[in-house]
Amino acid sequence: MQKFFSNRKLVIAIIILIISFGLMSVSVAIRDRKSTPPLVQQFGNDVAGAVDRVVALPVNGLQGATNSVSDLLNTYQENQKLKKQVDQLAQAKVNAQTATAENKQLRKELKLNKALTDYTAVTANVLTRTPSSWMNQLVISKGATAGVKKNMPVMSQSGLIGRVVEVNQTNSKVELISNTSSSADKFAIQITNSAGKTVNGIVTGFDKSDNLIEMGSVTSSVKIKKGDKVITSGLGGLTPKGLYVGTVAKVKQDDYGLASEVEIKPAADLTDLTVVTVAEQ
Amino acid sequence: MKSRLRIIFPIGLFLALFLDGSLSNVFAGSLFKYPYSSVLHLVLLWLIFAVFLDERDDLPVVAWSAFAGLVFDWFYTGVFGVYLIALPLVVYLCRQIKPWLDLNFLTLLMVYIINLTIVEAFVYIWYMISKIVTSNLADFAVYTLGPTIAVNLAIFVILYYPVRQLYLRVD
Numbered sequence: 001m002q003k004f005f006s007n008r009k010l011v012i013a014i015i016i017l018i019i020s021f022g023l024m025s026v027s028v029a030i031r032d033r034k035s036t037p038p039l040v041q042q043f044g045n046d047v048a049g050a051v052d053r054v055v056a057l058p059v060n061g062l063q064g065a066t067n068s069v070s071d072l073l074n075t076y077q078e079n080q081k082l083k084k085q086v087d088q089l090a091q092a093k094v095n096a097q098t099a100t101a102e103n104k105q106l107r108k109e110l111k112l113n114k115a116l117t118d119y120t121a122v123t124a125n126v127l128t129r130t131p132s133s134w135m136n137q138l139v140i141s142k143g144a145t146a147g148v149k150k151n152m153p154v155m156s157q158s159g160l161i162g163r164v165v166e167v168n169q170t171n172s173k174v175e176l177i178s179n180t181s182s183s184a185d186k187f188a189i190q191i192t193n194s195a196g197k198t199v200n201g202i203v204t205g206f207d208k209s210d211n212l213i214e215m216g217s218v219t220s221s222v223k224i225k226k227g228d229k230v231i232t233s234g235l236g237g238l239t240p241k242g243l244y245v246g247t248v249a250k251v252k253q254d255d256y257g258l259a260s261e262v263e264i265k266p267a268a269d270l271t272d273l274t275v276v277t278v279a280e281q
Numbered sequence: 282m283k284s285r286l287r288i289i290f291p292i293g294l295f296l297a298l299f300l301d302g303s304l305s306n307v308f309a310g311s312l313f314k315y316p317y318s319s320v321l322h323l324v325l326l327w328l329i330f331a332v333f334l335d336e337r338d339d340l341p342v343v344a345w346s347a348f349a350g351l352v353f354d355w356f357y358t359g360v361f362g363v364y365l366i367a368l369p370l371v372v373y374l375c376r377q378i379k380p381w382l383d384l385n386f387l388t389l390l391m392v393y394i395i396n397l398t399i400v401e402a403f404v405y406i407w408y409m410i411s412k413i414v415t416s417n418l419a420d421f422a423v424y425t426l427g428p429t430i431a432v433n434l435a436i437f438v439i440l441y442y443p444v445r446q447l448y449l450r451v452d
Binding site for chain 1: 295296299301302303304305307309310313314316319320321354355357358359360362363365366404405410411413414424425429
């Protein structure tokens with residue numbers, strides 16, 4: 001053991017530590033600031049992404065196969081349930097189409113060209129998930145060439161799941177909404193209650209033990225009930241308005257008793273993601 | 282015969298690296314069931330097999346582990362210098378203790394548990410310093426380290442004999 005702590009080894013160990021810290025702080029700074037990582041980093045990510053596609057293909061294929069078997073087993077019950085919904089859906093679709101057309105016309109008359117709700121969608125496959133308990137991140141198969149930009153919101157079929165944090169040419173990293181790290185910037189959301197009144201706020205955290213999104217520091221006197229719908233509010237930049245987030249699970253006083261905190265049940269299942277949609281405004 | 286292992290080892294290493302991510306995504310429902318999160322460590326497993334099962338010590342495991350760590354940081358997290366240091370550190374420590382160990386299934390299992398703890402703790406401390414992690418030490422031990430060790434030991438038990446056969450045959 002005397003040999004282990006010899007002078008030379010100690011110096012080497014310290015140099016390695018310094019290099020490690022340096023790399024770490026530089027990369028965290030880049031992550032927080034620039035819109036895209038440096039070209040070298042992008043290139044490395046694209047190469048790794050290409051190799052990953054080859055490895056991920058059979059694994060995802062296997063998942064697809066098992067999913068289809070379980071789907072097949074549930075087909076009959078599902079079909080019964082869906083048949084009932086189809087009739088109502090046709091009605092709702094026609095209603096929505098008329099409303100959209102009318103909305104467009106009215107907007108034209110008001111000379112409002114760009115609305116907060118407008119967005120185009122880029123659909124991407126989920127390549128892989130970061131095998132770490134600290135970073136809830138996904139790598140998706142679309143990048144700058146498909147028009148993805150940093151900080152764009154990402155959705156699964158059922159609702160909001162996170163935002164883009166790093167864009168490369170052919171793939172990009174998505175930070176899930178369940179990430180609680182302090183460096184993650186948060187979504188602006190809006191709760192609409194049954195009377196049609198709205199409460200604005202931002203996502204302030206994620207309650208891991210109950211799998212709920214937290215919206216803190218709410219001082220509004222509007223009554224919010226369990227089950228009220230939550231959407232993105234479109235305030236403050238890249239997120240369009242009207243992306244579905246989830247429903248209110250409970251409302252409680254915060255630790256100081258001054259404001260209330262709303263807990264929201266996310267609509268999307270954050271652990272079962274194969275295809276996601278990036279929304280660009 | 283030596284050259285065959287020199288090709289098999291890096292291919293297996295990168296297969297393990299990308300499988301870590303793919304399997305984490307496919308089995309996310311059971312691996313990251315809140316509040317527990319178990320992290321797959323196939324890369325670490327492959328490295329430790331290489332250190333202890335390769336009789337002649339002629340594989341450049343430290344260099345490869347540094348490269349795998351770099352790719353991990355690069356592709357998965359975007360924060361450099363964490364796995365880049367953690368993986369070579371573990372390989373170096375294993376090389377140091379190898380002469381003192383009587384090699385069998387159980388001792389290797391113990392070494393693997395210790396190494397898992399070292400890597401997970403190292404990553405936790407590093408992320409804590411750069412403020413990526415905000416959870417406390419007790420949560421880390423109960424919700425991350427425990428499940429991680431459990432899952433990876435199961436994988437170890439399944440893969441030990443096949444991989445040993447592979448090394449014996451190639452040797």
